[in-house]
Amino acid sequence: MHEEWKTLFDPSSPKQVPLVRKFFDGWKVTIGLIVFLGISILPFLFDLGKAAPPPPEPKIDTPEIQKMVEKKCIEPKSFMKTEHMVMLDDWRDWYVREGRSIYTATDGKQYNISLSNTCMKCHSNKKKFCDECHNYAAVTPYCWDCHIEPKEEG
């Protein structure tokens, strides 16, 4: 170690100074901290007093679903609710990569593996079905960059 530095850290040396003797530029740092804190809690301040956004209510009142005697998706609703994205991911690999195009559901019924031609034939209300929850959860799946969404009014 350099001689100068040695004396700085040696308690017996007369030149020794306490390491944290002074809060250098204390007021500047304090102001900086306050500004930083202020900016970080800004989003919370904005939302103060406002009610939480209403929970999403995806609609299934499409003509195709109305026609069904038993209104049932291809797998149980609870499963579809939480796992549809995993299922679609499996579907795309099965169809695109493995060339297997027919999905046999747990109840034995068979479906064509297709987002546009199977899922969206029933759920033709993308805005009130897909977007409703996706917007709430702030997720933006990029399905519709390529897959053509059903025509909707409005």
Next chain:
Amino acid sequence: MGISRREFLKIAGASAIVGLGGISAIEILHPGQFEASQVSRGPKALVGKRWAMVIDMKKLDKQTMQKCIDACHRIHNVPDIEKPKEEIKWIWKETFEHAFPGQEHEYMGEDIKHLPLLVLCNQCDNPACVRVCPTKATYKREDGIVMMDMHRCIGCRFCMAACPFGARSFNWRDPRPFIKEENKEYPTRMKGVVEKCTFCYERLAVGLQPACVEESKGAIIFGDLEDPDSEVSKILHSKYTIRRKSELGTRPSVYYIV
């Protein structure tokens, strides 16, 4: 507390082994529920080991060629972009001298040199594009089709550099405004991906022949090379056919009778 290095390595090793098993999320979350379900081919699906095409140029006139191109581009939502540099094509016309460089000679008449030929991705048996694709977005299926998985394409365009036939097009812009009439049953592409002919894999899956074959009035024959009784095998056996740039070793699966 903390863990020792030894313990850490044990845990890391064990997790790696569990991970290697490749258990999908669905199996963990819903054990048993998905086992009963299954996926299969469609009942009418055409199944082959190595799909191939024979294009009989003697039977193919200009109008029919255009019909083949239009049918393909219409059902696959291929945009119609005028600018040659941004143009997207799956199947198109090429002059003889460009399609078969080296086959032309100085005594050849202009009309033969400039004879339009119908060209498309050759679905090579040893595809250069597949070797270079870093994401396996382009890969060879069991039936020989060189497929594009658009979900994976990152638009690096290595495949375009590798393909010696210019069979691939890059989407420089959002193609949707350039599609005259959308086929709702088939997806479009997005800006930044590469696309090409896929031998109508989606039609084979439901038992249909490729669209251009259907439009060609018998001038294009489609079938399985591994099946000696298929029509393509018989033609290749008995007639003189040529392939584009076969000297490059990609082993094209599209054969021509010129």
